[in-house]
Amino acid sequence: MNNLKKLILILMALIIVSCHDDLDQYPIDPDSFTETNVFASAEEARGALAKLYASLALTGQEGPAGQPDISGIDEGTSQFSRLYFSLNELTTDNAVVGWGDPGLPNLHAMSWGAGNDFTTGMYYRLAQEVSFTNSFISNAEALNDNPEVQAYIAEARFLRAFAYYNLIDFYGDVPLVTMVSTEVPEQNTREEIFSFIESELLEIQDLLAESGSADYGRVDRVAAWALLSKLYLNAEVWTGEERNTDAVTYASQAINSSYSINTNDANGNGSAYDELFLADNDTNGAQNEFIFALNFDGNQSRTYGGTTFLVHAAIGGSMDASEFGVNGGWGGLRTTKALVNKFDYAVTEEDEDGNPVEWADARAMFYTEGQNLEINTIANTFTDGYAVTKFTNLDSEGNAGNDEGGEFVDTDLPLIRLAEIYLTYAEAVLRGGSGGDVSTAVTYINELRERAFGDNSRNISASDLDLQFIIDERARELYWEGQRRTDLIRFTDFVSADYLWPFKGGSQTGTAVDPYRRLFPLPANILTINPNLTQNPGY
Template structure:
């Protein structure tokens, strides 16, 4: 049964007494939002009710759905949802996506010309700061029930979610305040190495406090999530701390791979590929859920938002696309991709148009709509037809039925944040880069498992000689595009800001140009720099 985020008024008022967050976020980078009653939890059931808010803060945007009582002021509520901002900051800034909308600050993301006052880099910081605040408050209150073993597992989940928030903060902003208690004091700034150590130690400490692999409710994390986040952390350690931790990446990737989670090979809709099942409206039941280690749950009736997969589905539809084929009532004509992503599938082309541009592929992960769409992008703004459209996310189930919202406004499709396929790729990358403990033949078998699912046969399989770091980077692009990891991957390979890899309109140039290296980080919001003298802005801003 899907773990639905119930943040409607009755539950919130019963379990959480929250203070307004926006003014405090203006004053404190890590907002001391708190539960204001000392004994807010009297039972484990009440604590579980409050735990839903910690998950909901990443999936939804306020105290009612889909809008009207926002957690974060000062930005359109739909824009403020975590995974929508993750897409904007980690996909739209790369070769994977462009958007035609002209909302202030949005065109600057793909053009890599953002400033310290960008609405979207600010809103993501506030969302993550709020998640840390909620987690700190929950932990402080739940500890009063720590003699209950179930509550101890709740606390471990809250610590995971706090570590996950800091994983995002260290990736995007680097040197941020580290706070683990509710306080109104202006926090000091911690450096990246300190934040890294905190995340690592938290995950190591909670791994045995979290529930066993696969034993928690769908939508809640277990110990495998801690191992998976450690795998990610160690993969990026050299960028963030200067220390190569690929050996540790192998260890924790292996732990994950040997757990109960499985790559989805269930072709429930009988179209010859199990890959698309991962992104359909019934991906909580069609077999895809067995691959999801950490996912954000969405439901078109019970958890409405203009972010999440509602955003990914609607915003990807335009031109001659039929919205009914995607289980929604219309398209927002915004998101497309660049030829740089499309070209990652060049070895799988099975058909082209009159100009020689690809229109069909043997690799089922090449989920592009080409009819009436231009391969080349001449202009981004208000021209949906420039650039291929992406059909990866749909609000239909494996049998072709529309999601639960009969009106077609809101989407049921859950969004995987960490899935097993990523860990296969982490293992392969660490092995290809020479990590001790990595088995080359095993790494190739993991890559081929993903490619066999994508091709429906062994025709796309590779040999050990093909498993290079560059190949793995391209394979990550093919497997994980639009899932919020591309910017981080490109930075790890030294390709995000440099001229080593260019894509259309990188640096606001049609053919792409390099940009300043300081763009590897986003700025801290200007207003928190002004209000907290303990903070120093990231270089270049």
């Protein structure tokens, strides 16, 4: 099977229901995953590998709900990329949500505690991925003399490294578990986990498929280089030691691979940017930019997370859901004026009150009709805050996705795309990384801006490129893609009074919050079960 959207269906034969007590998790019935027939051959191991990818996209064994992999939290809410959005975007200037689910309003107010459903759910979801990858690696090693299986193991190690990358980003010090065990794990430092991720990615880079040779949806060695560049870019925050030269090195390797910035304006609207977020982004040219993406299909991989969440939840007010290829809106997600203002330089039309309603920058994908730029009330007031139209379930020809009922979305979700690595390169150079240069960084930035504007009228020069420009350009290019919280922390803007946005810290005009909010708490029930763990300061 050449497409992982089909391959993940094999997971339905792997009935796995995990309990989540600590990072040393394992399936309730390990034999259901480790039976001899599951790893009897390379082809069977390939089917088991699908579960490792699927556990980041789906939530259980029935889809969209039923037999969940994680209990104690709404199944749709527990999906990885939905939690990823909630923790990385709702905690920032990029997004608010009007729903009152327990723990959800606390994210934008930055007032979460150790029992928060969303911070707890993400810990469990990432711990599950570690557990599944450990089990796969242990069992696949019996077939390790097969070169094909060696590549599968390398993919599993990448996915485990990706899980740990997020664990140290969100939680700091966590247990490092690399095998299935019944022992209660010790807690490792962030620096130790950082070194583990680094060594894993360096070791597997040549074991992964050549650039561009893997089936769509599976990672190749460029994913390892890209994740290394991201790891090194955050090294000073996570370890106290800057690694910007290494970030330049591996960003350059990823950039000089077979991946390319999508410039195919498949729907003929004057910009190729929106193709990245359409229902056919696995075929319309956008796939050439996706280094690591989650695959979704409205019929064959159903979830109330993923892009189904991003499309439905962003529709409300006077918006017509059919124009987004779905059957209705959930009236939840909007953005703050802080993000909208990042596009002030490109405003082409204002309303009678002087608020922007049209922009020359195609990345400014906002719905403004009947919406207020200012947010007076977040809860249950969808018209407060501009809506975001970035994700849709229409393809390049305007056709809706595969699900005839319009409930579940086909659009794939990039977790790492080449445009981000362009910006990583530029930032690392500006932060003093050697091996790169500002003129090359400017060339990369202008490639993105030419796509956004359709011409070179808004290209920049070397004198325009500084760190403030980079953090703003990252906001314009990558909003709602799960990058913002980490970026704001790296730029020292997340908790300080130096940069405020509406309702930061629970104040309508925004206020500083305590520095310990740069980390989320370890789940309270995990601490009860594992006495080896120490809670993060402040919680």
